[in-house]
Each structure stands twice: as structure tokens, then as C-alpha cells.
Amino acid sequence: MKRITSKTLICAGLCGIVLLQACNQKTAKSYEAADPLVKNIDTTVRPSDDFFNYANGGWIKKNPIPAAYSGWGIGSEVQEELRLRLRKINEDALKEKAEQGSNSQKIGDFYYTAMDSAKAERESLAPLKAELQRIDAINDINSLLNAFAHFNTIGVTTPVGPYVGQDDKNSEKMMLQLYQTGIGMPNRDYYFNTDEQSVKVRNDYRQNHLPALFILAGLSKAEAVKAADKVYAMEKFLADSSRKLVDLRDPYANYNKMTVDALAKLAPGLNWKSLFENMHYKNVDTVIVGQPEYYRAVNKAIQSYSPDDWKLYLRKNLISEYSPYLSQALVDENFRFYGKVMSGRTEQLPRWKRALDAENSLMGEVLGQLFVKEYFPAKTKQRYVSMVNAVRESFKDRIKNLDWMSEQTKLKAYQKLDKINPKVGYPDKWKDFSQLDIKRDSYALNILRGNIFHHKRNADKLGKPVDRSEWGMTPQTYNAYYNPSNNEIVLPAAQLMIPGVKDEDLDDAVVYGYAAASTIGHEITHGFDDTGRQYDAQGNLKAWWTPQDSARFTQKAQMLVDQFNKYKVHGLAINGKATLGENIADLGGIVIGLDAFKKTEQYKKGEKINGFTPLQRFFLGYSLGWLGHYRKETLINRVLTDEHSPGFLRVNGPFSDVPEFYEAFNIKKGDKMWIDPDKRVQIW
Template identity: 40%
Template sequence: MKVFLKSALVSALLAVSSANYASDQTVVTALSSGVSQQHFNKKIAPQQDFYQHVNGHWLDNEEIPADMPNWGAFTILRENSTQQLHDIVEELAKSKAAVGSNEHKVGSLYASYMDTDTLNRKGLEPLAPELNKIAGIKNQKDFTLVLAEFAKQHVTTPFDFGVIPDLKKSDQHALFFGQSGLGLPDRDYYLKDDEKLKKAREAYEQHIVKVLTLAGESQADAAKQAASILALETAIAKIQWDNVQNRDYEKMYNIYTLKQLQQLTPAFDWKTYFKATSLDKKAKTFIVTQESYFKDLNTILSSTPLSVWQSYLKFHVINGSSPYLSQAFADANFDMYSKTLRGVMEQRARWKRGVDLTNTVLGESLGQVYVAKYFQPEKKQRMEKLVDNLMLAFEQNLSQLDWMGAETKAQAHHKLKNFRVKIGYPNQWRDYSKLEIKEGDLIGNLRRANDFMYDIQLGKLANPVDREEWHMTPQTVNAYYNPMGNEIVFPAAILQPPFFDMDADDAVNYGAIGAVIGHEISHGFDDQGSRFDADGNMKNWWTEEDEKKFKEKTKALVEQYNSYEALPGYFVNGELTLGENIADNSGLAVAYKAYQLSLDGKPAPVIDGYTGDQRFYMGWTQAWRAKVRPELTLQLLKTDPHSPAPIRGRATLLNQDPFYEAFGVKKGDKMYLEADKRVKIW
């Protein structure tokens, strides 16, 4: 059992002295530069390695905390947010709130997680309902009913489903079915003979043994079951689409009826499954995202003994619930998923994990308090001005493109003018009145929370899309573009240094949060976002000639990023990261244009010896200051559509002409890329 998470498609969402940089301009010191010079390594010239020049001292001296897989601008702010949320949770927990109120629910959920004595005493007992159902599987119908029940509880099974706006009818919701079923992060962990992945696979098999022995199985039986579970998951991995294939939304949009799905996977009783999940009353048609997977899954379903499925389901029920069980199970989960797969040395403090869980379940309830306590209205006003300038800059860049014809430009302008912008927090908060939270019943609370979210998701199928809904809480340090809503969203928590500094001159803010804004706008025009029109519908609005030119440019960006080595012997996947790389490069270029517009023809001030252009690019690079453990880097290279932070902070600059002028980068410098190889799209 896991806490309910949205479908992955929903997320379909940074040795020269300074004096030598400056030119003769008026010095203004009313606002700070916003540049963290204490982190510089001035022994490394900006022309040779700008990322090290700006962040080198920090990189050389900062240690990743033992309980973290990475450390940098994002994670530091997230840790700060966790502390702020902890203060809120503690305050609410101590309040004499009425039973059933949001305040009482927050306090009770947090207390149920922190009550380790009760959790250790109960052991595996809270999972008795799920384990008894698995033990009671006698035939295919029983198996189907258990999978249906586990769908509501977000237990790992060979497939899952979610409700999001229809990709071609964005004002309506649709049901999407997709592949699932693995306990390791990606199919490559099962299929590649690479030494690091092989070791992770071996550790996973031993982890399965550990979990099953903790659940009462003998060592011999646990080892036998672990081998069968690993073999089953390997078979599932072989038929799964890889992450590059999963970026092709056109191929993933396949409308099915229940009858057609039964023909695609006849070994599974879809009629019983739909009835047990109440989907039969909600969706006459739905979307199957990976057709070949569901077709090939038929062989696995028909050839795998029920006893193997029982072992598989038992392990995944316990494995998904382990962080919320006794200490022994929580430790086993940490050893596999944090220590082995992400390189983390020690578990996070329990109060941090408790805050994370409470935030996941009751995020908007905490968000209301967070906004009132930590978000100043002036930030929203200044952000609105930044967004306006970024939108104007993007509009001007569109008009000046030399590779796009008038017909396509008109459609692009129409889409841009229809962008929705959300800043800070939602106008309407989630109603948690139907969610029951009890003290001393952690697994029960999570079970009810999953049921609560399941009902919300199913309820969407009968209603039009709510354009006011947010897919991140205000306390989330991130931002996103939603193609079906054609909207860009900036939660309150990202609007702080080093991304957004109210006390800093505009240059560094445009280089940091401005580039984040530009990044999200550019997602509307990356290789996937450009498939959606102004209303958020997947529709081709390109002429054939312009689409061809666009693909030539994106191909060049793929090749450029394929050459970047993130770990010895491991390179960035330029196809997997294409959308984010387009957004990074275009977003930074548009942010620079917006910064120039903000000056209104006046010269930028020199602050701390740096010109405005120099501070702009420093703002960008210091925002991507980060150290990442190699185990996590490997995992992200396989699964994450973003390039690693150091590459984002360095490589993006190579395609920016004004960067060369700002720092006098010339041929022969390591930061130099031949002009004809610089990729410029938007």
C-alpha cells in the first residue's frame, strides 16, 4: 500500500577577478546583487567552466547531509519548507481543535506516524485485511477482485489507471490505463548487464527475501518466492515501453471499449475488474496508453501460476506499506530504496518523514496555513510583472523567428495569448470533510486517505475539468506547465532565493525565476507541448515544412546532450530529456530578452563589480548549484526527463550568444561552442 499518487501523465512538470567583467556604467547599490559570491571559485575562469566558477567553492566544501541523496538549491529550500511545515504541524497538533476539523486531522495523522510504540507492537497486524485477501485467492475471479481492491489502495500491480483531462477533449476527463508492476525504478534495472544495475538487481532480490522473512516466511521459502517474483517482474519489464517511447503521446492515445480491452488481454477478466472498481458506471470508453504491453501481458497472465501472483502481491503490499509499519520493515525499506538505490547513508529524522506524509495526505490543508504565514502578497505582484515581461519577450521572439512560416506563427501566437498563469496558491482549497483520520491507526488512515483520493478521481469522470485545480501544493518548491490546461503554475515556495529575491536587483531574478518562468512557457512549445493547441487539445497546428524544420532543430539538441557524460561511462539520454532541454535553453533565452525589456532602454547598474548581463547568467547557474550521489544520478539518468543539475547549469549557456559577450568567451575557451552548432529554437 502506498499513499495515493497521481498518474505519471498528470505531470505531463532549474582566475579572473570580478572587476575585469565590468564596463563603465553607473553604480547603483540600492538593491543587492543577489549573487552568492561566497560560493565562487575565482581560480577557475568563467570562460573555462562557468558552473565551477560560480559554484566551485560551495561544491568543494559543502557535504551532502547523510540523510539526503542530493543537496543544492532545490533541496535546501525543500528542507526549509519541511521545517516550516513541521512548525505548522506541531502548532496544529497542540491546538484543541474539534474532532473532524482539518486541524485535528493534521495533528492526528502526524501523531499516528510518530507513535512508534504502537507501530512496533502491532507489527504486520494492520495489513491483515490485505494479506488475508491474498491468501484467499483460489481462482482467477479471486485474483481479479484482489487486483481491483488493490487499485484503490495504490498497491503495485501489473497495470494501473488514472483520471486526467482527455488529451483531445481537454474540457472533459478521461480514464487512462498504463503499464506498471515493477519494484525497481526502471526496466533497465532488470534487463541490462551493466555492473551497477546488476548489483542493484541482486540487492533487490535479497530485499524481497528480507521483507518476506520479516513477514514470517522461512529463509528457504522466502528465497524461493523472491526468485519467482524477480523472474515475474523481469518478464513484465521486457514488455514495457521505455521512457523515450512513453513520451510519444500520439502513440499512447488509443481509445478502447471494455469489449476491445477484453480482446486485447483475454486472459484477464476485465468485466469483473471494471465492476469491482466501479469503472463500469463511469467510463464507456477509455485510453490504453501502451497497447503492445497489454497485448503481451496476456501471455504472462495466462502462464504465471496463482501461487506466484500471491507471492508477488504479498511482497508488494508489505513493501509499499513498510515505511508505515514497525521499525524493522521501515529499516528494510530504507536500506533498499534510499541506501542502495540513492546512496543515502542514514534515515531522515522521523519527524521529517512524518511531516512529509502529513503533507502528502493533507497538503492543501497545510498549504492554507503556509501561505498565510510565509507568503507575502508583494511577491505575487512582482512575479506578475516578471511573467508579463516573459510573455512579451516570448511573443517578440515568435514574431522574429526566421525558420517558422506565417501560418504556424499565427497559431503559436494564439496559443501564447491563451496561456493561463497561476501564482502562489489556489483560489479554492480542497475539502477534506469526508476524510476520516483516527489517532493510533496509521495504516487505517492511509487506507482511508487512498479511498478518499480514489473517490475524487472517479468523481472527475462525471464532471467537466476544473480549470482552477492545482497539481502542486503552495509549499512545493517547483513549478509546472500543464499542456491540457495550457497553463503555467508557480507555487509560493519556489518564490524565494536563489530563485526569487525580493531584495535583489532584477538581473539575478530574471536569470533564476525568470528563466523558470521562461522554461514553463517554453514547455508549451517543446517537442511534446507543441502537439497541443491553445485550448489544451492534442492537435497538429503546424505546417508540414515548419514541423520538419522544428524536428531538425530538436534533433541537433538531442545530439548535443547525448554527448554529456554525467557519470564515468554514463551519458545523458538526449531523447528522454529533450522536452526539458528545449525548455531550459529557450527559457533562458527568453528570460534574457525579458530582462532587456525590463531595462526600458536604460543601462543596467553595475553591482558588486558585475554588469547586469553577468549577474543574469550568474543567477541562472547558482540556481542549479547541486551535489548528487552517484547512485541517484544513475537512477535519474534512467528515469528523469531532466538533465542532471550541473549539466543544466553549464550546458545551457553554450547556446546563448549574449553569454559569450558578457564574459568575453572566445574560441579555444572550454565554454565556447562554434556559432553554427549553437541550438536556438524559441
């Protein structure tokens, strides 16, 4: 569940009369001032026509997207506040005489090089000298493959994309996996789609961005244009054999376990054994290949393009991927294409914010430890651990009452549900960064060593027991996930916070809508969505549904596909099939979160707060989770590349299926939120 971030919960002109009073009379009822709902409402929109904009439109009008961002929403305040704190921590670490190898030394030295723009300017491409020489030395397929191996270890894209992860069919085992990769735009559609935005991005990539990178790498204009055309053709060839977003959803179709010998038959030109050894993957005899046809195409590409062509391809990837850490001209070109053309941003983030973001992705858990100490007390953690159990219970009751699922499948479903492991707030065990080498020599080299550290950390997992305590997100991430192999939900602390309001000041209706429905329930039902349901309680890809129950589920899911296929964003239709898993999770999260809420005192008492019933506040609280907006370019990019529907449809879509929503806001036939009862989807 990905979403954007945001800010500003100060009571302003758009809040209703009740709230304005609260603002002026702080002593009367301080709770009203802290109410995170009322101030966001746009009273000019009818809830029965567009609930998302009713609930959030007031805030959106008051909070335009700042020039440096591609979107602006609820998580931004958490992130912005966090950045300010982290800056202080970084600046303190800079001054400190920290012990060599300590986290403080790493933070301080990383920040020192990241902020030294003069040095980055002076050095230009010098930090990449050894890497560029490595490319220059390529003269045959063997040296090319060696270079692929090396560049994989330093985080540079090559046509080969290996990583170590759990075996889908045996979650106790770590396996080497190969996935499609190798292209410079977000996915294959950008190379082929004919909609206006895709064409614009593609043309810019080929005619402006790629030549600009080559010119910055020292080529003449004529050479750069030629090189750009060549590299574009190579990427297009790889994109042509890459699967579409929707085709990546079937876990069986994307699971092709084979011996390295069989892989060598599939793609004989790659000398896999030495390739894997050079990438530090030890004793590999079996691999899981996600998309075999892609690797057949890579094999063909290696034969059909010359080593000189590949040198251009690698030079471009190296420079492109390290450009945010090099001279201003490279930083600017990277931003011009990925920030402006692709996302619609008009300004870059200030250097210190970019530095902290880079630090966050390199050693996020070091910073996360400091974050949770301040922001996520044990009491808060306990509230959400209990809530996970309440939501789990509600889901169990829902399953019990299903008329379309057999007893046999239900028993297995209870087992899976019982076994879901909730990780709440932050990891019990923090990652060890002692082997990460950070110095004061160069920003780009710190990133390079960081990439090596992470590659090695991942490669070392091969042949070792699965570490189920590990987190795939930092606690300061405004996001959450379900991992089918571990049958776990992971709920980072930042995701559970409503900026500007203390957790203890929030009424249950808000918290059940915001956290129990939109996050906890959502993640739990992912275990039972079109993909998740194919994994069993132990996290193994294994059919545990009766064929009849599977067929009934698929029929219900198809109704949701049909519902979402009808929605459009900037003229682009939502892909109901590609977003199905998320849409199922949204709808499921709402109904089980609501069931859990119905058991609370607040719901039973039914007293209004700030003019809203508990049920109304629940739906508003859920919508608060999607408070925010995106630039047009970014929204289109997301429709093409993201398995999630845009935020407004994550509210309006599922709400139109929920009977209590009709009741709470008196939705009538003819209203835009209305769906005829026989078309409303109910899965759980």
C-alpha cells in the same frame, strides 16, 4: 521541471573580497551581504571552462550532502525551514482539542500516529491483517482480479494502472486511462541494463531486498529466496513489455483510445467491466490505453503465472509499499534498498521529518494554506504575475522574428501563447479534505485511508466537467510544471523564493535569471517543445503546424539531441532524445527570459553590482536555480529515469548555445564552454 532542494546562504570563507567586506561592515551596504550570487562562486574555476562550477562550486564545496539526503541544493533551505514551521503546527494541533473532522484534528491525529514508533513496533503487520487475509483468500483468476481492483484503491501496485485524466484529444473530457506499471524498481532499464550501477541495484533487489521482505512477512529463508526469484521473474516479464523513457514521449504513440469491448479483445483474460466497477470507475465504455503491448503482456502473465505466484507478488507489493509506516525492521529494509543502494544515502531522515513528508503528500494543500499565508504575500505574487506577462511578450517577439516558421503557424502559435493560463504561488480554490478520514488508531491505517480518499477523489472525476482550477503540486513544492491539456503553467510559491533573501531585496538580473528564465520561460516554452507543440491552444492533441514547419523544428531539435548525446555523467551518456523536451525548454527559457530582462532599467543602466554587469548577473542568477549536487547513485538513477538533464548540464549545455553568454564572459575558441557557431542551437 524537477529539482532538488537546499540550504545555507551565510557568507563564509569562499565569498570574494567584496563580499567579505560586506560581511564585516553590515551597515555600509546591506545589499551586498544579501547578494545571493557572489558567495557561491568558485574563483578557482574559469567561467569559460565550466560555468556551473564557477557559479556554484564555492557553495558546493562548503555544503556537502548530509548523510540523510540523496542530494543537496537551493530548495533545501525552503524545505528545511518549512519542516520546522510545520512541526510546530503539528505539535500545536496535537495538544489542541480540535473539532472532529477539522483540518487541525486531521493534522494532529496523523502526526500522533506517525510519531508513535512504539505502537508501530508492537503491532508489526497487524494493521495490514485484513489486506493479508484478502491475499490469502485468492484461489482463482476471478478472486485475483478482485484483489487487483481492491489493491488499486489502497495505493498498492498491481499490474493494472488506471487513473482518470483529461483526454489528450478532447481536453474538456475526463477519461479513464491505462498506463504501464507493475514493477518494483523505477523503470524497465533496471531489469536489463548492463552498466555497473544498474547491475548492482538489480542484484541487490533480487538477492537481498525481496528475500528480506518475505522473511519479514513470515517466510523461512529458503521459502523467501524462492518467492523472491518468482516475483522477480514476474516483474522482469512485465518490464520486458514496458516502453523505455524515450518511447513514452510521443503523445500519439501513447494514445490508444478504445472501447472496453476492444480492450477485452486486446486482453481477454481480465474481465475489465467488473474490474473497473470494483475500482469505483462508473459507466466506463471507452478507455485510453497508453501502451497496448504492455496490457497484452499482463493478459499473458495472468494466464501463465498461478494464483499462488500472484499471491506472492501482491504480498510483496503490499508490505513493500506500506513498510515506511510499519515496524522498524520494515522501515529499515525499505531504506536500505531505496535509500542506500539506490540513492547512496547513508542515514535516514529523523522520524519527525519522515512523518511530515508523509503528511505533506497525503494532505499537502492543508499545510500549503498555512505556508503561503506566511511566505507569499500578495505583493510578491503580483511581481511574478507581471513577470509572466513580460516573458510571454518576449516570446511573442521571438516567434515574430523566426525565419524558419511560416506566418500560418505563427498565427496559431500567438493564439496558443496568449491562452497560456499562469497559476502563480498557490491555488485560488483549495482542495476539500472533508471526506478524508484520519484517526488515532494506526499510522499505516491513516495512510491506507488517505490512499482510498485520493483514489476516490480521482475516480469521481469521471463523467464530471474538468476542474481547471486544480493544482497538481502544492505551493510548498520546489518545482513547477506545464500542463498541455490545460495549456497552463503552474508556479508554486516555494519555487519562486531564494532562501535567505527577501524578494524585495533581489535585483532584476537575479530574478530574471532565476525565475523569468529558469522557471517561467522554461515552463512557457514547454508548450512549444517536441511534445508540447503537438497540443493546440485548447489543450488538444492536434496537428496545427504546417508539415514544413514541423520538419524545420525537428531538424533544429535534432541538433540539441546531438549536443546532449555527447555529455556524460559518471561514464553514462545523457540520452539527448529522452531529455529533449527539457533541454528545449531550458534553452528557450534562457533566451526569452533574457529578452525580457533587456527591457528592465537595470539592464539599460548597465551598472555593476558586486563586480558583475547586469548581463553577468543574469547568467549567474539562472545558474543559482540549479545550485546543488547529487550523490553518484542518485545521479545515475536520474540519468536512467529522469527526462531532465542533471543540473550542471542545464546550465553548461544551453549557455554554450547563447550568444550573450559568450559576450558576457568573453568565451573564446578553445574554452570548454565553446561550441563552434555553426553547431550552436537556436530554436526560438
